[in-house]
Amino acid sequence: MKPTHAVRQYHPLVILFCLTISLGWLLLAQTSSRPLVLATGSAPDATLTVCNNGCQFSSLQAAINAAASNDTILLMDPLLTEPFVTVNKSVTIQGGNGNAILQAGTTPANGSSRVLTISGPVTVSLADLTLRYGQADQGGGIQIDPSATLIGQRIWVTENTASGDPLQGGGIRNQGTLFLYDSHIVANTLKSSTMATGAGLYGDNGSETYLNNTVVNENLSISIQNQVRGSGIHMDGSLTAINCQVSQNHAWGQAGTNLGLGLFVTGEAALSNCEIDNNYNDANSNTPARGGGIFVYGDVSLFRTVVSGHQIGNGGGIVAYWNSSVLTMTESRVTGNRALGNGGGMQIDDGATVHTYRSTFDNNSAAGDGGAIEVKDGVLFFNDSLIDTGISTSQGGGIFVDAAGAAYLSNSTLARNSASDSGGGIYMVAGGNVGLFSVTASENRADSNGDGAGQGGAIYRGGTAGILLLSNSLIYGNDDESPFPYIINAPDCFGVVQSTGYNLIGTRGSNLANPSSPPCQIPDNNNQFGLDPLLGTLAENGGWTATYALGAGSPAINGGDPAGCLDPNSILLTADQRGFLRPDRCDIGAYEFGGYQLWQLHLPLVTH
Template identity: 30%
Template structure:
């Protein structure tokens, strides 16, 4: 007895039972909660019993509560986001994993600065906000939708300066903010791949507000994604960049704003504003007053193998730039009003082999082609994750680019360069799409009996 008493004093009390823990609507928090047949009734009840490193299994059902991990590192495993519903928020402060849950009707997920959180196979919807992040998040197969904020910015996601978020195979749609970032407001570091950012809204018309899809004043890296049908009452229908943004193999399509229908890149407060776009289609966007495809103010824009087509604006259907440096290589600029392709007060820097369907963008680099129809096919799924505009047979963009600086693949992931016109010269195509040469037919005579 003395030995046991001494052990209790040395460890600060009797040892807590180890997990896993179970939660179900028919349970009771007075149960042991360590068997599926004796579950807790609430998630909070299981959290109280758990220790750092434990897993909490949550059965199908609706749980009306808010969850606070109280400084414990825990794994929350729901039965599936279609069946395990949390009507409440989550406060995550340590190393946490959340999967198989649909969170709704709440203030979303709050991630502390010291937290490292993994989100998998879940949704956050119909709440006052989606995610407010000060820490580190790794999210995959997550849907963030129809959140319409109690915060002025970041209806779907607000990533603070200390925040780091990596997202893969996520959908951010139907969210709304008043000022900046209807879908996402990024002030930290945000990396997105295979993301769909669509139908998000910015409602306020104040100067410099915008980024209906994404507003980034930090570091944004986006690859193999789609930014579509977002609407801003002021700037940046698809994306607003006031920091460092790198966009590759992405479609930015059918977004609407007053300025920068597809992308609005401008100096706000960052020392340097750089927008780098490669192997990307920017098509069908509207910037009603300035910059249908891209608007730039006091920023550095670098375009390589980009297709900018059929965008609309009263000034600069393809690109409108003010006090900016715009560099272009292997890029298509085409609109239904060629005389309105570009609006600029400084000459663009052609790095060669661009194609314009007019002659109003001041392209005078080696291999630049003016007043030429690029012969683009309709926007469609031509392979790869995001839609592209194929180069039709006879397009001057086929084998019209430079191999120096040509990306290793096109927007779809097709290897570059190729001999697209089958004339024996292997050259990079202009724009985001690399044409595949037609297959050669082999004639085999019919055998005689």
């Protein structure tokens, strides 16, 4: 059963985390080698040293046992091998001469315990440390107990292994609160005969995890008899990540379906300026996979985040799943992902809801349906966004909407998508629902393999159940590449189309068998047909996403509804896709000719 989450009472250090970011944490990290010190009412009482010769202690555990609250412990040697270390006091542990290695064994195979256990209602700070070669049933590198807080600065958690049933956290298992700054969780392993969750990092239900400038890479989950969930990160609690990278994590499952190879979320996650890329299903895996980058089974927000380079069974980049799951994407990008089944960039299933704002899906592909997005069962609200060069070797190069799905596009562009069969831009199965509000669709292609089987270069509607609605939209310059002599040719749209009027359609297409019944059945009401809108090429014309500009004299200019262009909720669209203001009489499509920006702050989309 899906876990429930009570209203969260955030840890007091959350406030400090946010203030640290706002006041220039990056500058502090670059100019100081000192550990992060959190005020607890008094300065550290003492500094204790640990080394083989000449220090106060030869054992880290002995130093911890002797320490008082707020003391600092320095590891003076570059390498300390010591298993079974438990920290049950609020202390700082730091490499004394730069980075120090703390290991639970001398090789990855002979560690006799996890590296560190953080136990009790304590706040522990770690700095300039590598923690490796831990072995445990849960949390091979670090275990953070429910009442504990760990703050890590410039730490590496690497080459640790967890091998229990059920299995959680090869590198770190967090049941309390975790802050990581400028840190790495790399090359940790889970080995389980049942379900394997979080080879790099596992956050338990009720836990809080905060990552800043942290990398989670190359972690491996192995499940002999079951599935893998979240080879990089599995989050049942809450996750806040800024400037993160989750990359090249991989799964090896032998039953079921591996889910979310980079990140699997059943709780809450907010990612900003992150890269989720090139996570993969291991060649030895006998199970398919869904969600190469992210599997959303809770509430997830992505801000200026890139999901790229995955090749997986379904939902190449992202899967949003479950009827209470919500994914919100803002100024983000899903690019270069491939599905061996459906949904090259993203798959929406089991009643999930997805909102996009000022985001781009480009160069995604699927061997099945939905080169960029498959809405199998759920709702997509696509706002101020772009789908470009989605490729399906079946149906729906841009978007495939199944009978239980709905997609509502507003102030958005469908460009250069292609399907070997029908629906180069959008394919709607009978019973589905699609609404296009101030949308521009151009250069989309159906029947891209030229076998004569496909129609609807921009839009294809199958059957009459459900609703396909156009409002203030521009559908022009698309292609049905069915070879001549064709019976039906439908470059722009195919099927019955409802209209609120004020659309510009290049052509209704042709039907040689019945010339009076064109394949695109859209009423005349205040629509324009066969006129050239004088579109430019797809280009950066301002705003966050590429658009097709209208040329001077275009019939789309001031061709929108005199009462104003409305979104799917009948709310007035006061700006176009780029954020440029629309006047009282808007233009048709996603672009407003002669519009201007009231203001817009453009910060770079940071990638590592």
